[in-house]
Amino acid sequence: MTAKSVIAPYKIRLPQNIYFGAGSLDNLAVEAKRMQVRKALIVTDQGVFKSGLVQPVQEILSKASVSVDVFSEAEPEPTLAGLAAAAKKLSLNKYDVLIGLGGGSSIDTAKGLSVLLAFGGDEQDYIGTDKIPAPGIKLIAIPTTAGTGSEVTNVAIFSDTEKELKVGMISDNLLAKVALVDPVLTYGCPRGVTAASGIDALVHGIECYTSNKSNSFTDSVAIRAMRLISGSLKTAVNNGSDKDARSAMAEGALLAGIAFGNSSVAAVHALAYPLGARFHVSHGNANGLLLPHVMKCNVPAAPNKYADIAQILGERTDGLTTHEAAGAGINAVKTLIRDIGIPSRLSDLNIPEEALEGMAVATMDVTRLLANNPRTLTLDDVRGIWRDAW
Ligand SMILES: [Fe+2]
Known part of the structure; x- marks a missing residue:
C-alpha cells in the first residue's frame, strides 16, 4: 500500500449512530424513543412500497407509539421539480423525523424534504455547498439497496430538468441522525x-x-x-x-x-x-x-x-x-x-x-x-x- 511519511490532518463527518447487520432495523424503536419521535414520515418510492418493505418499518414505529405517514412517490432519479411538488404537498404536516427508506433516490428526497419542510423557500436556494443554514427536520436513513452511501453522506443529488444538469445540496446539515443498514432489506433487491x-x-x-x-x-x-x-x-x-x-x-x-x-x-x-x-x-x-x-x-x-x-x-x-x-x-x-x-x-x-x-x-x-x-x-x-x- 502507498505509505505517507506524515499523516495529514483530516475531518470526519458521520451520522450520530450507525447500525449495521442483519436485524439492525429493530433498533429503529430504540432510536425513535431516544429521539422522542411522535410523528414520522416515511419517504420511499413505488418499488420499495410494492416490495412490502414499508410495512415492517411502520410496525416498529407503531409499537413505539409513533404516528406514521407514508410518502411513496420519490422519483427514481429525483428532480428538483418533483422535490418542490412533494414539499408543497406535505407542507401542512408537522413531522419530528423523516425516514428515508430505499435507494439513494428515496434518501436524497428525504434529505431535500428535511430542508424544504423546515425552512421553506425555493429548492434552488439550497443548491451548492454550505447553503443550508441549520439542520432541518431530523433524518433517519434506511437503505434497501447496497450502493448509494447516502445514509452516511452530507450530499443530496437532484436533476435540474430545465438545465439538463445534476445538482447537489452539500452541507453537514444534511447528515442523517441515524443510519440503519440492515442487509435483510436488500435480500429482495432485483x-x-x-x-x-x-x-x-x-x-x-x-x-x-x-x-x-x-x-x-x-x-x-x-x-x-x-x-x-x-x-x-x-x-x-x-x-x-x-x-x-x-x-x-x-x-x-x-x-x-x-x-x-x-x-x-x-x-x-x-x-x-x-x-x-x-x-x-x-x-x-x-x-x-x-x-x-x-x-x-x-x-x-x-x-x-x-x-x-x-x-x-x-x-x-x-x-x-x-x-x-x-x-x-x-x-x-x-x-x-x-x-x-x-x-x-x-x-x-x-x-x-x-x-x-x-x-x-x-x-x-x-x-x-x-x-x-x-x-x-x-x-x-x-x-x-x-x-x-x-
Ligand atoms: Fe454514486
Whole structure:
C-alpha cells in the first residue's frame, strides 16, 4: 500500500449512530424513543412500497407509539421539480423525523424534504455547498439497496430538468441522525438494481481512494470497502439469496459511503451526471460504464494507487511494473462490469455520437468533483474519455 511519511490532518463527518447487520432495523424503536419521535414520515418510492418493505418499518414505529405517514412517490432519479411538488404537498404536516427508506433516490428526497419542510423557500436556494443554514427536520436513513452511501453522506443529488444538469445540496446539515443498514432489506433487491447500485459503491471506493482529498482514515475504510464489494458483487447479482454476499455488499457500500463522504468522488461521477441528466441512464449504470475509461486516463497521475487497487480487487501483481499492475486493475473492473451485466459502451445505450461534445462541455462544469480528480482534466482529456466509452 502507498505509505505517507506524515499523516495529514483530516475531518470526519458521520451520522450520530450507525447500525449495521442483519436485524439492525429493530433498533429503529430504540432510536425513535431516544429521539422522542411522535410523528414520522416515511419517504420511499413505488418499488420499495410494492416490495412490502414499508410495512415492517411502520410496525416498529407503531409499537413505539409513533404516528406514521407514508410518502411513496420519490422519483427514481429525483428532480428538483418533483422535490418542490412533494414539499408543497406535505407542507401542512408537522413531522419530528423523516425516514428515508430505499435507494439513494428515496434518501436524497428525504434529505431535500428535511430542508424544504423546515425552512421553506425555493429548492434552488439550497443548491451548492454550505447553503443550508441549520439542520432541518431530523433524518433517519434506511437503505434497501447496497450502493448509494447516502445514509452516511452530507450530499443530496437532484436533476435540474430545465438545465439538463445534476445538482447537489452539500452541507453537514444534511447528515442523517441515524443510519440503519440492515442487509435483510436488500435480500429482495432485483438483479439489475443490485448490479447498478453495487457498481456505484465500487466506484465510490475507487474514486475516494484516488481522490485528491483522500486521507489516512478514508483510505483505510475504502480499502475494506473495495475488498468486500469486489469479493461479493458478482455473487449478490447472480444469486440474490446468498446472505453472505448480501451482507458483504451492504457493509461494503456503507464503508464506501463513509469513505467518499469524507474525501470525495471525482471524474467518474462528474461524467455520469450529464449522462444521467440528458439520457436518463441510471446513476449506477452510468458510473459503471465510465469507470474503466476514467481509470485509464487517471493512471499516469496516481500510478501507485491504481496499482494498489489491482491488489485490493484480488489481482496478482507479482512481477508486474506499477503501470502493468494498474492495467490489471482496470481489466478486473472491465471483467466485473461484464459479468454483472452493466452496459459497457455508450453506443449500446443508443447515445448518439453527436451528443459526446455537449456532454464533454457539460462535464467540465462539474468543477466541484473534477477538482478532486487525481489528474487535472482538460476539455480534450474529457472528450477522449467520452470517445473511449462510446
Ligand atoms: Fe454514486
